[in-house]
Amino acid sequence: MKPVYSHYYENSCLFHGSILNIMGTGFDIIFIGKSKSDATKIWDQISSLLELLHARLNRFDESSEIAFVNLNAHKQAIKTSDYLWEILSDNQQYFEQTNGIFDITLGNFSQIELNETEKTVFFRSGNTKIDLGGYAKGYAIEKIKKILINNNIRDAFVDFGNSSVLAMGKHPHGDSWKLIIKNPFDQNIILNEEELSNKNISTSGNMLTHTMHIKNTRTGKFNDERKMVTVISDNAIEAEVISTSLMIAQPDEVDSIIQRFDIDKYKIYYL
Amino acid sequence: MKEEKQVDLGLRQFIKNLGYIAGGTAMLGTTPWLQSFTTDALKEIKGEKARIGLIRTGSRGVYHIHNLLTIPHAEIIALCDDYEPNLKAASELCPNAKKYTDYRKLLESNEIDGVIISTPLHWHAPMVLDALAAGKHTFCEKSMALTMQECKSVYDTYLTSDKVLYFGMQRLFDEKYIKAIQMIHSGIIGDIVGIRCHWFRNHDWRRPVPSSELERKINWRLYRESSAGLTTELATHQLEVSNWSMKKIPESVVGLGDITFWKDGREVYDSVSLTYRYRSGVKTTYESLIANRFNGMEEQILGHKGTMELAKGEYFFEEVAPAPGILQLIHDIELKLFSAVPIAGPSWIPETAKRQKPNYVMNGFTHTTSGSSMIGADKDGSDHLISAFCQAVITGEKAKNIVEECYASTMLCLMGNQAMAEQRKIDFPQEYIIPYLKF
Numbered sequence: 001m002k003p004v005y006s007h008y009y010e011n012s013c014l015f016h017g018s019i020l021n022i023m024g025t026g027f028d029i030i031f032i033g034k035s036k037s038d039a040t041k042i043w044d045q046i047s048s049l050l051e052l053l054h055a056r057l058n059r060f061d062e063s064s065e066i067a068f069v070n071l072n073a074h075k076q077a078i079k080t081s082d083y084l085w086e087i088l089s090d091n092q093q094y095f096e097q098t099n100g101i102f103d104i105t106l107g108n109f110s111q112i113e114l115n116e117t118e119k120t121v122f123f124r125s126g127n128t129k130i131d132l133g134g135y136a137k138g139y140a141i142e143k144i145k146k147i148l149i150n151n152n153i154r155d156a157f158v159d160f161g162n163s164s165v166l167a168m169g170k171h172p173h174g175d176s177w178k179l180i181i182k183n184p185f186d187q188n189i190i191l192n193e194e195e196l197s198n199k200n201i202s203t204s205g206n207m208l209t210h211t212m213h214i215k216n217t218r219t220g221k222f223n224d225e226r227k228m229v230t231v232i233s234d235n236a237i238e239a240e241v242i243s244t245s246l247m248i249a250q251p252d253e254v255d256s257i258i259q260r261f262d263i264d265k266y267k268i269y270y271l
Numbered sequence: 272m273k274e275e276k277q278v279d280l281g282l283r284q285f286i287k288n289l290g291y292i293a294g295g296t297a298m299l300g301t302t303p304w305l306q307s308f309t310t311d312a313l314k315e316i317k318g319e320k321a322r323i324g325l326i327r328t329g330s331r332g333v334y335h336i337h338n339l340l341t342i343p344h345a346e347i348i349a350l351c352d353d354y355e356p357n358l359k360a361a362s363e364l365c366p367n368a369k370k371y372t373d374y375r376k377l378l379e380s381n382e383i384d385g386v387i388i389s390t391p392l393h394w395h396a397p398m399v400l401d402a403l404a405a406g407k408h409t410f411c412e413k414s415m416a417l418t419m420q421e422c423k424s425v426y427d428t429y430l431t432s433d434k435v436l437y438f439g440m441q442r443l444f445d446e447k448y449i450k451a452i453q454m455i456h457s458g459i460i461g462d463i464v465g466i467r468c469h470w471f472r473n474h475d476w477r478r479p480v481p482s483s484e485l486e487r488k489i490n491w492r493l494y495r496e497s498s499a500g501l502t503t504e505l506a507t508h509q510l511e512v513s514n515w516s517m518k519k520i521p522e523s524v525v526g527l528g529d530i531t532f533w534k535d536g537r538e539v540y541d542s543v544s545l546t547y548r549y550r551s552g553v554k555t556t557y558e559s560l561i562a563n564r565f566n567g568m569e570e571q572i573l574g575h576k577g578t579m580e581l582a583k584g585e586y587f588f589e590e591v592a593p594a595p596g597i598l599q600l601i602h603d604i605e606l607k608l609f610s611a612v613p614i615a616g617p618s619w620i621p622e623t624a625k626r627q628k629p630n631y632v633m634n635g636f637t638h639t640t641s642g643s644s645m646i647g648a649d650k651d652g653s654d655h656l657i658s659a660f661c662q663a664v665i666t667g668e669k670a671k672n673i674v675e676e677c678y679a680s681t682m683l684c685l686m687g688n689q690a691m692a693e694q695r696k697i698d699f700p701q702e703y704i705i706p707y708l709k710f
Contacts, residue, residue: 003590004590005576005588005589005590005593007458007459007461007576008458009457009458009601009604009605010458011457011605012604012605014601014604014605016593016597016601018593018597020590024618025618026593026594028593028594028597030597030600030601030604032604137618157597157600159594159596159597159614161594161618162594162596162614162615162616162617162618163615163616163617163618164618165614165615171603171604171609172604172607173603173604173607173608173609174609178609178610178611178612179611179612179613179614179615180611180612180613180614180615181613181615181616182613182616184616184617187613190613193611194615201615203615203616203617203618204617205616205617206617207616207617228616228617230615
């Protein structure tokens, strides 16, 4: 059981739900316009989904399908569940669309064999491991978006560890949601302000306290540039894929990669 | 000598903002004493001055003088003290003020609009009653009075008087407290399940005495004829905050008090432990020792989701610390504000340490105090409170709730003293319940 906090603000009909440590970061959601009891039920759906995805997509959880695949797929082709098949085939596409940069095996995707008729996965080399760390938050946000829409919620704000944000509808006292983007190396410097409505924003980059967590899948080296990328898109997963890829892409390939995705806007900051 | 800088503009602007936003009236509804404390109200009295006389100019009186000298709408007309060294020292700060040794003579002066009473506790009630009877707007230090009967008498007189009456409950004017209590009322720490207040010092609570016949005059805090001890001198502020956060008054109190360390002939306890019980079962504990200062001074409001430390202006969540940007977003929505929040950035790693880092009530630097001063801390709301009083002296507008809050917390202190003296549970006495009190 993860530490979970929630509170309903009666005056604003605002529900706030928070999970401290999930998928390696913190999760917060606020949504507006539901009664306390309805909001609580919706939060139950969202928090259970996150618990489920946290277990499912975590390669360090020995009971997860990913862990099983990582352990056995080099020995024989493993039949996958529907959701894992969807994730793997989507990622094959992202790998190709990003010229091989976005790679859930961190450099070995070409060693993966996917059989579409059998829905099996096979690793041609034994040291291939799937890690969904750079993908899972966007994936979770897309699933949460569906829960919100099914419950007729128009205005919501989801913050997954600051790096993956969904701004649905609008702030109750504005016509969008307004975000400040700060320099992660100096929190006193404001780099930009964005107004978002029904958009996702994904941010990748290094921080003073947390560098070298993005691996260049081509060279195998960790990125240590003072650089940050923000991407705005209708789709949380695509925003995630592009923000990570642009941390590594060569300047002359950026445009061609972007064209293959549904991206509103991106910005690369050299800090 | 007067500085032309208004000291309280920050708080005035803060309160004005509360009132201007839609729904802010509801918020001001819970802090009605702040309604007229705005920059606009200040413009309305531009050029006017409250003509103030100070009754007693000991250390607290001089503290008020320093604040008054920075308030453009205040003018110190008169000083009164029957202790020559104190009167002389105060007179050097405001040489044009007329000097008195008998406060009744000061009250007879037609030039004085309002008085500030900073005397030992046993003088509060008689002087407040005399000042109101003399037609003076009146500010008196906390606590309200030495006895319950006197409290009731002050309250009843205030109800029939057309004069302004303020008491020195400065936390009501401390922006840090105002904001934190609003956050508590908005539910950020969940339901209040308990309150812990403490005030610890390591000091004998004495002032040097030039000759022994002045002992009881100068060290009035130590003797029962003039003082009710640690409760009325310190706990009164904290019990007021406890009630403010609960929006209720405790029904009963139990406690123990002793003279444990400073056995120097004093008559008031140097060790006090009290437990106040609200009707819901929520309890406020109050502890005070003056021979150990390790724990300093704090009011901790304990909620089922988090803890607010009011004196430090910090709060903690039981298990989860939401991203700071999210908290700002929620506060904005609650205040009906639309502004940009710092959220997007590289992924953060959650805090896993056992002791969470605090979340801060105020952005930027916050004045905090260890509670060690016998006179008063800088920037603790006292300057705003005195400014509000001087404004009220000019406009004649009575302050909402301040007298009632002081009445309630003083009564609770006196009940606490009774509980300790008689070693039994004391219920709030029926005959002293006033309509304002909600149990």
